[in-house]
Structure formats: C-alpha cells, structure tokens
Amino acid sequence: MSGFNNNWYTEIFAASGSAFGLQVTKKLDEVQSPFQKIEMYETSHFGNLMVIDDVIMLSSRDNFLYHEMLSHPVLFTHANPKNVVIIGGGDCGTLREVLKHPGVESVTQIDIDEQVTRMAEKYFPELCASNNDPRATLKFDDGIKFMREVQPESIDVIIVDSTDPIGPGEGLFNRAFYDSCRKALRHGGILVQQSESPLIHMPLLKDMRSAMLDAGFDALQTLLFPQMVYPSGWWTCTLARKGMAFNGFREADAVKAPFNTEYYNAEVHKAASAWPNFMKQALLG
Amino acid sequence: MSGFNNNWYTEIFAASGSAFGLQVTKKLDEVQSPFQKIEMYETSHFGNLMVIDDVIMLSSRDNFLYHEMLSHPVLFTHANPKNVVIIGGGDCGTLREVLKHPGVESVTQIDIDEQVTRMAEKYFPELCASNNDPRATLKFDDGIKFMREVQPESIDVIIVDSTDPIGPGEGLFNRAFYDSCRKALRHGGILVQQSESPLIHMPLLKDMRSAMLDAGFDALQTLLFPQMVYPSGWWTCTLARKGMAFNGFREADAVKAPFNTEYYNAEVHKAASAWPNFMKQALLG
Numbered sequence: 074m075s076g077f078n079n080n081w082y083t084e085i086f087a088a089s090g091s092a093f094g095l096q097v098t099k100k101l102d103e104v105q106s107p108f109q110k111i112e113m114y115e116t117s118h119f120g121n122l123m124v125i126d127d128v129i130m131l132s133s134r135d136n137f138l139y140h141e142m143l144s145h146p147v148l149f150t151h152a153n154p155k156n157v158v159i160i161g162g163g164d165c166g167t168l169r170e171v172l173k174h175p176g177v178e179s180v181t182q183i184d185i186d187e188q189v190t191r192m193a194e195k196y197f198p199e200l201c202a203s204n205n206d207p208r209a210t211l212k213f214d215d216g217i218k219f220m221r222e223v224q225p226e227s228i229d230v231i232i233v234d235s236t237d238p239i240g241p242g243e244g245l246f247n248r249a250f251y252d253s254c255r256k257a258l259r260h261g262g263i264l265v266q267q268s269e270s271p272l273i274h275m276p277l278l279k280d281m282r283s284a285m286l287d288a289g290f291d292a293l294q295t296l297l298f299p300q301m302v303y304p305s306g307w308w309t310c311t312l313a314r315k316g317m318a319f320n321g322f323r324e325a326d327a328v329k330a331p332f333n334t335e336y337y338n339a340e341v342h343k344a345a346s347a348w349p350n351f352m353k354q355a356l357l358g
Numbered sequence: 359m360s361g362f363n364n365n366w367y368t369e370i371f372a373a374s375g376s377a378f379g380l381q382v383t384k385k386l387d388e389v390q391s392p393f394q395k396i397e398m399y400e401t402s403h404f405g406n407l408m409v410i411d412d413v414i415m416l417s418s419r420d421n422f423l424y425h426e427m428l429s430h431p432v433l434f435t436h437a438n439p440k441n442v443v444i445i446g447g448g449d450c451g452t453l454r455e456v457l458k459h460p461g462v463e464s465v466t467q468i469d470i471d472e473q474v475t476r477m478a479e480k481y482f483p484e485l486c487a488s489n490n491d492p493r494a495t496l497k498f499d500d501g502i503k504f505m506r507e508v509q510p511e512s513i514d515v516i517i518v519d520s521t522d523p524i525g526p527g528e529g530l531f532n533r534a535f536y537d538s539c540r541k542a543l544r545h546g547g548i549l550v551q552q553s554e555s556p557l558i559h560m561p562l563l564k565d566m567r568s569a570m571l572d573a574g575f576d577a578l579q580t581l582l583f584p585q586m587v588y589p590s591g592w593w594t595c596t597l598a599r600k601g602m603a604f605n606g607f608r609e610a611d612a613v614k615a616p617f618n619t620e621y622y623n624a625e626v627h628k629a630a631s632a633w634p635n636f637m638k639q640a641l642l643g
Contacts, residue, residue, distance in 0.1 A: 081377060090381035090403035091586075092366060118375035135557065272420065272586060299584060299592040301376075301557060306591015307584040336634040344629030349621040 082114050082122060084129050086304040089273040093302065095119050095132065101196060106188035108241050113196050119302075121196045123164065125189070126240055133197065135301045136166050139267070140200075141337040142298045143310055144170035145330075146345065147230055147265040148177070150294075150312065150322040154229040155179070158257070160216035160245060162234035163189030166200040168209060171232070173332040180209050185241055187213035217244045220253040228257045233266035238277065246281055251288035251313070260316040264290070268311040270304050271297060275355045278309060282356065285313040292318040295356070296345035298336070367399050367407060369414050371589040374558040378587065380404050380417065386481060391473035393526050398481050404587075406481045408449065410474070411525055418482065420586045421451050424552070425485075426622040427583045428595055429455035430615075431630065432515055432550040433462070435579075435597065435607040439514040440464070443542070445501035445530060447519035448474030451485040453494060456517070458617040465494050470526055472498035502529045505538040513542045518551035523562065531566055536573035536598070545601040549575070553596040555589050556582060560640045563594060567641065570598040577603040580641070581630035583621070 083094035101113040101121065112124040120133020131139070144167055148154050155178040157171050163184035171180050184190060190211065194201045204211065212219070220231070231254050236242035244250055245266070254264045264285070268278050282293050290313035300308035312319070327339040348356075368379035381402040388397045397409040405418020416424070429452055433439050440463040442456050448469035456465050469475060475496065479486045489496065497504070505516070516539050521527035529535055530551070539549045549570070553563050567578050575598035585593035597604070612624040633641075 083377065083379075085379075090401060092368065092377075092379035092381075094368075094377035094379070096375035096377075116375060272584070297584075299557070299582075299590075301590045301592065305584075305586045307586065333635075335636045338632075338635050338638075340632035341634055344632035347623075347625035347629035349626055350618075350623050351620045353623075 082116070082124065082129075084124075084127065086273070089304055091304065093129070093304070095122055095302070097122070102192065104188050104192065106186050108186045111188055111192050113192060123192065123196070125236060128237065129302045130236070131164060131166070131197070132302055133199075136164075136197075136200070137335040138298055139300050139303075139308065140166035140170050141334050142296065142345065143167050143232055143234055143265060143267060145327070145334065145337040146296055146310075146322065146342050147232065147263050147312055148174050149324075149327045149342065150319065151230055151263055152261060152323070156228050157181075157230045157232065158183070158220075158223070158228050159232045159234055160220065161236070161242070162232065164193040164197055164200055165190060165204055166197070167232055167234045169200055169203045172203040172206050172209060175331060178208060181212060182209070183212045183214050183216040183219045185213065185215055217250055217253070220250065220257055223257045225256045226259045229259055229262050231258065231262070231264045233264065235267065237269070246277075246284070248284045248287050251285050251290070255288050255290060255315055258315045262315045264313045265310055268295060268309045270307055271309055271349070271352050272305040272307055274304075275352075278311070279356055281311060285311070290314060291316055294319050294346060295348070297348070298345055367401070367409065367414075369409075369412065371558070374589055376589065378414070378589070380407055380587070382407070387477065389473050389477065391471050393471045396471075396473055396477050398477060408477065408481070410521060413522065414587045415521070416449060416451065416482070417587055418484075421449075421482075421485070422620040423583055424585050424588075424593065425451035425455050426619050427581065427630065428452050428517055428519055428550060428552060430612070430619065430622040431581055431595075431607065431627050432517065432548050432597055433459050434609075434612045434627065435604065436515055436548050437546060437608070441513050442466075442515045442517065443468070443505075443508070443513050444517045444519055445505065446521070446527070447517065448472075449478040449482055449485055450475060450489055451482070452517055452519045454485055454488045457488040457491050457494060460616060463493060466497060467494070468497045468499050468501040468504045470498065470500055502535055502538070505535065505542055508542045510541050511544045514544055514547050516543065516547070516549045518549065520552065522554070531562075531569070533569045533572050536570050536575070540573050540575060540600055543600045547600045549598045550595055553580060553594045555592055556594055556634070556637050557590040557592055559589075560637075563596070564641060566596060570596070575599060576601055579604050579631060580633070582633070583630055
C-alpha cells in the first residue's frame with residue numbers, strides 16, 4: 074500500500090479499484106500512537122502530506138476545500154451558532170475555519186489522538202494558527218463518550234471531522250452516536266459530518282442518512298465538493314438538523330463575511346447543494 | 359508511465375506531481391494510428407479504459423460527467439441550436455449527448471484519428487449508439503483546417519472535445535483557431551472547449567480565456583465539474599459567445615428535457631458556474 078517506488082506515496086482504494094499518488098521528496102516523520110500510525114511526507118507539489126494508517130488525510134495545498142466546506146456551510150446555515158463541538162479534527166484545520174466566525178463563543182474539539190495534533194503543530198502550523206484562541210478548548214478523548222455525556226441541549230453545531238468509518242472512526246457513523254448528537258444539540262442545532270464520495274460510496278452515504286433520520290433528525294442536506302486527495306476526488310458532507318427544516322442559509326452574512334476563504338463563498342455554498350441525477354435516484358428514488 | 363505493476367494502469371501527471379491509477383484485469387487492445395498510440399484496458403471497477411499516448415481519456419463508468427457537461431450546458435444556453443460541430447470527440451460520447459436534443463438538425467464531428475472511433479465502436483458501443491442518426495456526419499480530418507474552411511456564420515455551437523494542448527490537440531488552444539471558430543459561428547453562437555483542471559492548470563485556463571477574448575468573443579463562461587480520471591479529479595469547460603453576453607440558460611427547457619442524463623440537470627447547470635474564491639482571484643483579480 075505504500076507506493077510504486079520510493080519517490081511516490083500511493084494509496085490504493087480497494088473499494089473502487091483506483092489509486093492516487095503524490096510525488097514525495099522526503100519522509101518527514103512517523104509515529105505509532107496508541108490508536109494509529111501517523112506518517113508525514115514532504116511532496117513535490119502539494120506541500121506536506123499526513124497519512125494515518127495508510128490512508129491519506131490531507132495535504133498543505135488542497136486541505137482548504139475540505140476544511141472550508143465542513144465549517145462555513147453549517148455555520149452560515151445555523152441562525153446564530155455560539156457553541157460548537159468538533160469531533161475528530163485533530164489537524165485543527167476545521168477549528169481554524171470555525172474560529173473565523175466572530176459570533177462563535179466556544180469551540181470544543183475532541184480528538185481521540187493527541188499525536189495527530191502534535192504532528193499538525195509541527196508540519197501544518199498554518200492550520201494550528203488559532204489553537205490558542207481563548208474560545209477554543211482542545212480535549213484528547215473519546216468523542217463518542219464525550220457526546221454521550223455532554224449536557225443535553227447545550228450545543229449549536231457539531232462537526233464530525235473524522236477518518237473513514239473503519240478503525241477509530243467507526244463508532245461515529247451509526248444510530249447510537251447520532252442519538253447522542255441529537256440530544257446534545259439545541260433546537261435548530263445542526264450536525265455535519267464528512268460523508269465520503271458520491272461516485273464510489275453511495276451505499277455508505279445512504280446508510281448514514283437513514284441512521285440520522287432514525288435518530289430523529291428532522292431534515293438532511295448533503296453538499297458536494299471537490300477533494301483531490303480523497304477517493305474519486307469528489308466528496309460530500311451531510312448536515313442533519315434538529316427540530317426544523319433547512320431553509321436556505323444566511324446568504325447576506327456569507328457575502329459580507331469578515332474573513333477570507335479560498336474555496337467557500339455564497340455562490341459556492343448554493344452550488345454545493347445541487348445533486349446530480351444519479352444521486353437523486355440513489356438517495357431519493 | 360505505464361503503472362506500478364501489471365495489475366494497474368497508472369498515469370503520472372508531471373505538472374502536479376500526482377498520479378492516478380485504475381486496477382486492470384486485462385489489456386484489451388493497442389493500435390498505433392498515424393497520429394497516436396491508442397490502448398484499451400478492462401478495469402476491475404470502471405469498465406473499459408481508453409488511453410491515448412499514455413494519457414487516460416475515458417472510462418465506461420465516469421465518462422458521463424465530462425460528456426454531459428461538454429454538451430448540455432452549451433446547448434441549453436444557446437437559444438435554438440440547430441447546427442453543431444464537434445472537433446475531436448472521436449469516442450462519440452459527446453455526439454450521443456448532443457443528438458439527444460430534438461431541436462438539433464445537424465452535427466458534424468471532425469476527429470483527426472479514425473482509429474479512436476473504431477476503438478470506441480468496439481469497446482464503448484454505448485457511446486456510439488447514435489452514430490447512425492441521420493443528423494450525424496462523422497468526418498476524419500484535421501479540425502483546424504475544417505474550421506478555417508467552413509462557411510462563415512453557418513454554425514450555432516462548436517464543441518471542442520480534444521486531448522490536452524500537447525500533440526494533436528495543440529493547435530486547438532490558440533488565437534488562430536479561435537478566430538476561425540468565431541468566423542464560423544452565427545450571431546449568438548457559442549464555442550465550448552474543455553479547459554483543464556482549476557486546481558492545477560490555472561495558467562492554461564487563463565491563457566485560453568485571453569486568447570478567446572483576443573479573437574473577438576464577447577463573453578466567456580467557465581463551468582466546473584468533477585471528472586475522476588483526469589488530473590486532480592476536478593475539471594472545467596469554457597464557453598465563448600459571439601455577438602452577445604451570457605444571460606442564464608433555457609432553464610425551463612432543461613427542467614423538462616425529453617431525455618435522461620446521469621449528472622446534468624438544471625440545478626447542476628446553475629451550480630457549475632459558481633467560482634471558488636481562488637479562481638475569481640486568479641482569473642478576474
């Protein structure tokens with residue numbers, strides 16, 4: 074699984090019979106944490122690369138797509154998000170995006186693996202630039218347990234920025250976890266979770282959406298965006314809302330956002346909710 | 359360039375230090391035409407795969423994205439497209455999509471390499487299903503010469519469905535070719551051309567757009583869509599209009615289109631024109 078020669082890091086996606094590789098100039102680091110193996114590479118064109126248990130997590134050059142789309146659509150959809158929880162997200166890129174919103178009063182990030190954050194601080198310092206924001210709390214603990222025990226109706230937005238549904242991420246893709254999330258959210262609160270590739274993971278996406286509805290969420294919205302380093306280069310996140318339907322987003326606020334983004338803007342937000350026909354058929358047909 | 363072992367076809371994208379591979383079950387065919395080397399593979403998950411001069415052209419499973427986006431947006435943008443010319447497009451997938459439009463009266467396809475079409479007939483018969491439509495004419499000739507000599511103001515839509523701007527496709531990406539196209543179009547006519555990846559080919563896209571404006575086109579529109587087998591998995595096409603601006607598209611007609619599409623629909627069409635911030639900055643900033 075580790076490449077077709079020493080100058081490349083290549084990941085094979087067995088489920089789709091496809092592979093993606095980046096040219097590597099140097100292996101920077103490797104640690105085996107209590108939870109997973111974390112590797113760092115320097116690439117020729119994409120900056121640094123983090124790999125966890127042989128799965129590509131992010132590169133310096135293209136992580137903005139994923140981090141922005143996991144943060145800004147949900148925050149501009151909620152009427153007034155003050156208290157945010159991030160489950161996973163140890164590279165801190167999502168945290169940085171969330172903290173750009175001046176109305177956010179607290180963000181608690183719970184990643185099970187402190188080593189991911191330590192590696193990010195070293196090799197993706199730009200993503201960790203807001204870690205000392207007084208509104209941020211970084212916990213290294215079990216996100217499933219945290220969500221089970223947190224005070225009911227205390228959170229506005231939950232962002233699940235996890236690995237795939239195998240290994241440590243597995244328990245974040247089922248009814249029991251969604252039950253906990255729903256209880257933890259206030260009325261109108263929104264859970265958003267990365268939901269894999271529309272081209273090759275449709276059964277998983279369908280199961281996730283069913284489990285979210287089974288847990289009592291009132292409305293779902295799956296957004297699409299490009300993400301080069303993930304299987305198929307095309308990815309989704311799914312929003313699940315408690316107590317009310319989706320009704321657009323705070324478009325005027327998005328247009329006059331007091332911060333910069335590389336991918337996200339109000340038009341991109343609207344565009345992300347346009348489903349191709351094959352997806353409508355698979356999920357609604 | 360031909361893979362990291364016998365079970366994979368892997369293409370290395372030197373310009374981005376990245377690579378994409380598909381698992382191969384069998385090599386089906388290889389011909390060396392007067393113009394290029396054409397290889398056919400059977401893959402494990404993506405059906406058949408066509409490779410020209412070591413560059414992946416299309417797979418059975420994901421070509422619908424590219425072919426639909428090169429055809430339907432331009433045809434639903436033009437008020438009443440009757441006469442269409444396709445330059446390149448030898449696999450005939452774009453031709454099939456164009457012929458789905460009942461208002462189209464003639465489509466002339468000019469691909470320089472007859473072997474591409476012969477291989478497509480054999481290995482992508484579904485894409486060639488409309489080749490015998492009485493409205494279709496398949497010519498195997500030089501598209502640059504054709505466009506230079508065609509009767510002025512005789513075409514409504516020109517679709518340039520070519521390889522990358524190296525090798526036989528090179529002359530399709532410059533001012534001289536765009537001059538010919540503009541002359542050949544009627545007032546309100548539209549040229550559309552595949553315009554590479556927004557993530558890794560921005561200088562090329564910028565140059566193409568400049569050359570189109572230099573040739574006297576009045577308005578441009580670059581659309582974005584996913585395309586797994588091309589570099590970065592994210593692709594664009596650019597529309598250039600003669601004599602008038604873009605002003606939306608025939609949305610009501612797209613909504614009640616009398617044919618099926620897998621990716622394209624009216625919402626997807628609108629969404630495709632939403633530019634990320636980094637693209638606005640690079641092209642307009």
